[in-house]
Amino acid sequence: MKLIAILACKLLRFAGKLMGKGSSLPGRVALKLDPNILQKLTLPDRILAVTGSNGKTSTVEMIAHVLRENGLKVSYNKEGSNQIEGVTTFLLSDCTLGGRVRSDVILLESDERFARHTFRHFRPTHYVITNLYRDQLTRNGHPEWIFDILQDSIHPGTELILNADDPLVSCFPMGRDNPVVWFGVDRLPFSEETPSGRYRDGAYCPHCKGPMEYDFCHYNHIGSYRCPACGHHRHETKYAVTQASLAEKYLVLDGEYRVDMSFAGIYHMYNTLAAYAACRELGLEGEAVARALSGYALRSGRIVSFRAGDRPGTLLASKHENSVSYDQSIRVAVGDGRDVTVLVLVDAISRKYFTSETSWLWDIDFERLSAPSVKQIVLAGRYCWDLAARFDYAGIDPERIHIEADVGRAVDWLGANAAGYIYAITCFSDKDKLLSRVEPEREGQA
Numbered sequence: 054m055k056l057i058a059i060l061a062c063k064l065l066r067f068a069g070k071l072m073g074k075g076s077s078l079p080g081r082v083a084l085k086l087d088p089n090i091l092q093k094l095t096l097p098d099r100i101l102a103v104t105g106s107n108g109k110t111s112t113v114e115m116i117a118h119v120l121r122e123n124g125l126k127v128s129y130n131k132e133g134s135n136q137i138e139g140v141t142t143f144l145l146s147d148c149t150l151g152g153r154v155r156s157d158v159i160l161l162e163s164d165e166r167f168a169r170h171t172f173r174h175f176r177p178t179h180y181v182i183t184n185l186y187r188d189q190l191t192r193n194g195h196p197e198w199i200f201d202i203l204q205d206s207i208h209p210g211t212e213l214i215l216n217a218d219d220p221l222v223s224c225f226p227m228g229r230d231n232p233v234v235w236f237g238v239d240r241l242p243f244s245e246e247t248p249s250g251r252y253r254d255g256a257y258c259p260h261c262k263g264p265m266e267y268d269f270c271h272y273n274h275i276g277s278y279r280c281p282a283c284g285h286h287r288h289e290t291k292y293a294v295t296q297a298s299l300a301e302k303y304l305v306l307d308g309e310y311r312v313d314m315s316f317a318g319i320y321h322m323y324n325t326l327a328a329y330a331a332c333r334e335l336g337l338e339g340e341a342v343a344r345a346l347s348g349y350a351l352r353s354g355r356i357v358s359f360r361a362g363d364r365p366g367t368l369l370a371s372k373h374e375n376s377v378s379y380d381q382s383i384r385v386a387v388g389d390g391r392d393v394t395v396l397v398l399v400d401a402i403s404r405k406y407f408t409s410e411t412s413w414l415w416d417i418d419f420e421r422l423s424a425p426s427v428k429q430i431v432l433a434g435r436y437c438w439d440l441a442a443r444f445d446y447a448g449i450d451p452e453r454i455h456i457e458a459d460v461g462r463a464v465d466w467l468g469a470n471a472a473g474y475i476y477a478i479t480c481f482s483d484k485d486k487l488l489s490r491v492e493p494e495r496e497g498q499a
Contacts, residue, residue: 055152058087062145076130080141091141091174095153099335100175104163104203105183105222106196107378108324112183113162114351115328120158122345123337128156136167137174158335165199166192168206180207181214181331183323184275185221186377187254191410196221196254207231214330216323217288218275221259224285236330237290238322241297244269244276250380251416260285272319272384273377292330294322299388310343315350317388320381357484358494359477362468366396366475368487373480374402376416382478383417387424392473395427400434400460401482411439419447428472430454433463434483464490 065079083090103113113129120127128147130139140161148154163171165185182203185196193199200221207213207225216222217237226233248255248270255274258265263282270276279286296305299317306312306329314321325346332342355370369382386395397419402409414436422430430453432440437458444454455470457463464487467475477487 054087055090055093056150058083058090059145059148059150059152061086062142066142066146076142077136077138078142080138080143080145083141083145084138089174091144091171093152094144094148094175095151096175097154097157097159098178099157100159100161100177101179101181101331101335102161102163102168102172102177103181103183103327103331104165104168104206105181105216106165106186106188106199107372107375108183108320108327109162111321111324111351111355112181112327112331113160115325115346115349116331117160118349119328119332119337119342119345120160120335123341125158126156127158127160128154129160130162136164137171140171163206165203169202172206172208176208177211179212179214179331179334181327182216182222182225183327184216184219186273186375187252187413187416188372188377189374190413191374197259200224200259212334214327214334216275216327217290218271218277218323220255220265220274220278220285220287223288224259227260234292234330234334235288235290236292236326237287238271238294238297238326240269240277241271241294243299243319244271246270248274248276250274250418251376251420258283258285272381275323292326292333294326297322300390306343307339310339312343312347315348316356318381318385320378355481355484357488359488359491360494361464361471361475361491364468364471364475366467366471366477366491368477368479368484370481370484371478373482374413376413376418379417379478380421382476383419383421386476386478387421387427389426389474389476392426392428394429394431394467394471394473394475395422396431396433396463396467396475396477396479396487397440398433398460398463398477398479398483398487399436399440400486401480402436409436411436414439414443417443419444419449423447423449426473428453429470431463431467432456433460434458434479434486460486461490 062079062083117127130143212232214234217235250273258280261283268277277287295308302314302317357368372378
């Protein structure tokens with residue numbers, strides 16, 4: 054049955070590529086044929102998993118790039134299908150008919166809700182957890198619920214590579230004997246003194262629920278924290294961003310290695326640091342990792358330069374129903390330094406559950422768009438009037454806001470009227486609705 058499952062997966066994956074189909078079906082069929090197929094594979098010595106609310110795809114792609122640049126063969130789910138069916142597809146596609154995976158390293162992006170199911174079949178040797186935020190609440194509920202689910206995905210002996218700046222992620226080692234490595238970002242010129250955003254999930258200690266204190270924050274509740282009641286605090290880091298400039302698009306790792314960033318964003322900084330920490334723990338030298346990361350532009354199309362008429366712009370694809378992700382796109386637009394026009398496009402809600410629940414729009418820090426550099430704001434898509442209701446409470450001059458439900462007409466308006474550089478902020482489900490109406494120039498990713 055093992056051979057039949059592997060053959061079926063390989064044939065279906067080949068056919069799927071020819072037809073441009075996704076990567077879940079071959080793995081689903083293989084698991085139907087042999088539910089224990091993953092336990093029957095011969096795996097390499099290094100298996101690195103990445104999970105978290107944000108940054109999984111970017112981090113995994115950067116790790117794969119670094120490892121390949123340093124001569125290692127890597128098997129990973131580059132299509133981004135991160136549940137057990139997608140993991141099964143890419144592993145069986147990379148193995149021999151006898152079940153031996155050919156690569157030196159298995160690298161997998163794992164959905165935070167389904168990691169516990171995937172890791173019943175095999176266990177990572179290294180496990181990166183990037184962050185935990187409010188994310189797709191109709192599906193994921195509260196971050197502490199996801200924390201409880203992820204607890205079941207951590208096995209004894211797996212090395213944890215954790216974001217020290219996230220107070221909830223920092224709770225994972227409690228009561229465990231797993232080896233732990235911490236990464237984080239030192240205080241930088243653009244750090245803030247207190248948590249920002251419309252809500253404060255970091256206001257109370259995730260361990261004892263006492264009031265949390267902060268020395269500084271990088272965004273929302275991510276930063277240097279301590280709980281006076283129970284002592285929960287930011288751990289000393291083994292790997293750190295010690296210097297950075299968003300304006301000059303670079304960061305310095307461990308006070309020694311400069312990395313030029315293709316995109317100036319705090320998210321990109323954390324993803325780069327997570328990739329650096331993971332590659333170092335897999336045995337690569339710091340200089341080799343930094344050299345491979347420097348200037349690398351990711352390929353997943355979440356950041357795309359375009360032109361609307363003769364006006365240049367950048368698409369920033371934020372994670373669906375994830376206010377922290379939208380907050381970071383807004384920060385990029387406001388921090389540009391030039392006069393900008395910002396398009397906010399919401400044409401689809403809950404791609405998985407098909408609801409019209411828009412309460413998450415009230416968690417986004419749209420108030421930042423009141424900055425003087427933001428000359429115009431365009432609200433577009435099916436939910437433009439839900440956005441308009443939210444903006445009524447943002448304290449932004451209504452004269453700066455243009456509302457247009459039709460995406461095509463919104464793009465035409467931008468081409469004729471946009472002031473300064475355009476930033477288009479939308480989700481993965483809606484980005485192609487914009488890109489099909491403009492002239493894309495090049496792709497990258499934060």
